[in-house]
Amino acid sequence: MAAKTLVTCLLLASQTYNVPPVLLAGIYKAEGGRVGQEVGNENGTHDLGPMQINTLWVPVVAKKWGVSERRARAAIRDNACTNMSVAAWILRNHLSETQSLAKALSYYHSRTPSFGHKYQDRVLNILRENSLLKSN
Numbered sequence: 438m439a440a441k442t443l444v445t446c447l448l449l450a451s452q453t454y455n456v457p458p459v460l461l462a463g464i465y466k467a468e469g470g471r472v473g474q475e476v477g478n479e480n481g482t483h484d485l486g487p488m489q490i491n492t493l494w495v496p497v498v499a500k501k502w503g504v505s506e507r508r509a510r511a512a513i514r515d516n517a518c519t520n521m522s523v524a525a526w527i528l529r530n531h532l533s534e535t536q537s538l539a540k541a542l543s544y545y546h547s548r549t550p551s552f553g554h555k556y557q558d559r560v561l562n563i564l565r566e567n568s569l570l571k572s573n
Contacts, residue, residue, distance in 0.1 A: 443487070446518035450525035456532060459569050461525060463560040464488060464545060466567070472517050485514040488524035498523060 447465065451458035468489040470476070476484045483492045490513050499509035512519045524545075531541035542560060543553030564570035 443517060443521075446521045449518070450521040453522065454525040454529035456525050456528045457538070459564060460528065460538065460542060460560070461488075461521065462569065463564045464524060464528075464542075465521075466563045467556070467560045470520075472520070473515050475514055485510065486520035487517055488520050490520060490523050490527070494523065494527060 443465075447461050448458055450456075451461050465488060468484070468487065470484065470487045470489040472486060474484075474486060474489075476489065478484065478491070484490065485492065485495075492510065495506050495510045495513065498513065499506040502509060504512075513523055514520070528541055528545055531544040532538065535541055535544065539557060540553075543550070543557045546556035547553045561570060
């Protein structure tokens with residue numbers, strides 16, 4: 438998928454769910470996924486598409502959309518704009534819950550603090566390395 442299209446999808450998702458586009462860009466770079474990708478995890482779940490949406494979200498999204506889980510999974514995995522939109526929606530849910538960008542970012546990856554904090558550091562370092570976030 439063309440970079441221009443990905444940026445457009447990212448900005449649209451960011452605006453729709455009122456989350457910082459730079460944070461979505463950092464997640465995208467950290468996840469390193471691609472359209473159609475499905476990566477297995479040790480716990481039996483899979484990560485889908487560019488933003489590596491965990492399949493734990495598939496039933497929630499399917500219910501929200503009123504579609505089958507099979508259809509939701511395929512859309513999340515195979516459509517970059519849908520994938521980024523779901524990622525922004527997830528981040529927005531975590532942000533609304535925690536009122537903290539840092540915690541929302543951690544929760545995007547894991548609610549287990551050790552995993553979440555490591556992921557948060559990884560994303561922030563990616564943003565710093567790409568001059569998208571100032572170093573302290």
